[in-house]
Amino acid sequence: MKPCLCAALVLVALPGAGIRPSAAASSGTTLDQPRTQVAFARRLELRGENRGALELYQAVLSRDADNVDALDGAARTLSALGLDLAATAPLDKLERLQPKAGGPPLQHAILLNRLEQPDAALQRLATAEQRGAPRALVESERGLALDLLGRNEEARLAYSRALSADPSQTGTTVRLSLSLAILQDYGAALTLLQTIANDPGGIEPVRRALALVYALSGETEEAVRIAATALPEQTAEALRPFYAQLPKLTPQQKAAAVHLNHLPNTLQVEAAAAQPAQTTQAQPQSPSYLDIKTPPPAATAPAAGQLAAAGPEVPLQPIPQKPKPPEKPCTSQASGLRFVQVGSVLSMDQARVQWRAIAAKAGTAAKDSTVYIESAAGGRYRILLGAFETADQVSACRAALSAAGLDSLPRRDVGAAERLK
Numbered sequence: 086m087k088p089c090l091c092a093a094l095v096l097v098a099l100p101g102a103g104i105r106p107s108a109a110a111s112s113g114t115t116l117d118q119p120r121t122q123v124a125f126a127r128r129l130e131l132r133g134e135n136r137g138a139l140e141l142y143q144a145v146l147s148r149d150a151d152n153v154d155a156l157d158g159a160a161r162t163l164s165a166l167g168l169d170l171a172a173t174a175p176l177d178k179l180e181r182l183q184p185k186a187g188g189p190p191l192q193h194a195i196l197l198n199r200l201e202q203p204d205a206a207l208q209r210l211a212t213a214e215q216r217g218a219p220r221a222l223v224e225s226e227r228g229l230a231l232d233l234l235g236r237n238e239e240a241r242l243a244y245s246r247a248l249s250a251d252p253s254q255t256g257t258t259v260r261l262s263l264s265l266a267i268l269q270d271y272g273a274a275l276t277l278l279q280t281i282a283n284d285p286g287g288i289e290p291v292r293r294a295l296a297l298v299y300a301l302s303g304e305t306e307e308a309v310r311i312a313a314t315a316l317p318e319q320t321a322e323a324l325r326p327f328y329a330q331l332p333k334l335t336p337q338q339k340a341a342a343v344h345l346n347h348l349p350n351t352l353q354v355e356a357a358a359a360q361p362a363q364t365t366q367a368q369p370q371s372p373s374y375l376d377i378k379t380p381p382p383a384a385t386a387p388a389a390g391q392l393a394a395a396g397p398e399v400p401l402q403p404i405p406q407k408p409k410p411p412e413k414p415c416t417s418q419a420s421g422l423r424f425v426q427v428g429s430v431l432s433m434d435q436a437r438v439q440w441r442a443i444a445a446k447a448g449t450a451a452k453d454s455t456v457y458i459e460s461a462a463g464g465r466y467r468i469l470l471g472a473f474e475t476a477d478q479v480s481a482c483r484a485a486l487s488a489a490g491l492d493s494l495p496r497r498d499v500g501a502a503e504r505l506k
Contacts, residue, residue: 119145123154135162153182160192169196187218194226201341203230221251225260232264232340240264240340255281259294263343266298267336271494272429272467274298289315297343300328304495423479424457424496427486428468433458436466440505443468443491450485457502469502
């Protein structure tokens with residue numbers, strides 16, 4: 086009897102191991118039924134086999150053009166394959182078949198953002214919101230659409246609403262940090278990235294975003310160095326022309342570049358024609374955690390969590406300073422001067438308190454520097470040290486601050502800045 090038992094076990098195991106659909110159909114099984122094919126397609130999709138999944142979804146739709154699961158899957162896989170425009174067709178049909186569902190218009194808005202059609206995306210997001218789509222996802226996509234339209238302040242508020250609804254959204258946090266960098270609030274961007282730097286799965290996105298923040302500030306070399314900690318060295322070096330173009334763009338173009346990796350056509354040609362720089366030395370293996378301070382290689386890296394741009398405002402005794410005669414506002418745009426940003430706050434009173442805390446910690450690193458306050462977009466005030474005439478002077482100042490455990494950013498795009506009194 087034992088041989089018969091073994092044969093029975095083999096026969097039972099065969100279906101679980103996989104049968105070709107044609108064989109299954111001839112055996113009277115249900116493997117060729119739409120529901121089963123959709124389930125198999127979903128499994129392929131989850132494994133990243135999007136082409137195979139798309140074929141199964143299309144096979145289902147060839148027999149049942151109104152199968153909502155197949156339409157939904159076809160839209161997802163087309164988008165995953167980079168065929169965003171083609172993916173809008175099944176989504177249009179889904180919206181007609183499911184007039185009360187919020188998912189289809191939300192997916193449609195995501196695709197429209199990727200196609201750089203933010204006005205149309207905002208319309209679909211309004212529909213998704215009315216139909217009860219998750220608020221966190223709706224607001225995150227709304228923020229991206231507003232960024233693409235150059236409405237950066239409104240975008241920042243939308244991202245904030247998204248994070249209020251779901252603080253765990255790493256992608257939205259990265260989007261908000263990049264939006265702040267477009268607003269030239271680099272200190273706030275770094276602070277935000279610090280909050281997710283050591284989250285599971287957050288290290289690589291943060292490194293990529295950090296490189297973009299430095300590139301937006303005009304620090305191409307630093308951007309390439311940071312990118313090399315997240316990407317192969319040759320890939321990071323190939324991004325140099327892209328990074329170099331970012332400060333030249335309008336706010337709308339910057340948003341498309343940092344969020345979607347899209348450059349205007351004329352700049353794409355210029356970036357492609359740029360000569361590749363010499364290969365730099367190999368970077369050491371990245372650690373299993375990330376500290377957002379990125380000083381020059383010769384400087385001592387400060388401990389994690391000590392961002393000067395957003396550290397706690399510790400009340401300290403005023404530091405006596407010699408009175409200085411009033412001067413005209415200093416601008417870097419006309420004179421080519423350089424500055425080092427060490428803080429970003431919401432009022433002049435906070436700027437004074439914050440500077441006292443920074444100066445106490447910096448010690449001799451900031452002893453000979455003049456402190457300026459720049460009024461920035463969004464009602465913020467930036468604390469600047471300067472003014473410096475050369476990049477070497479800026480690097481020396483930043484290295485000294487980093488050795489004291491303070492983060493800083495190089496600045497050249499300073500408007501009117503007044504000395505702190």
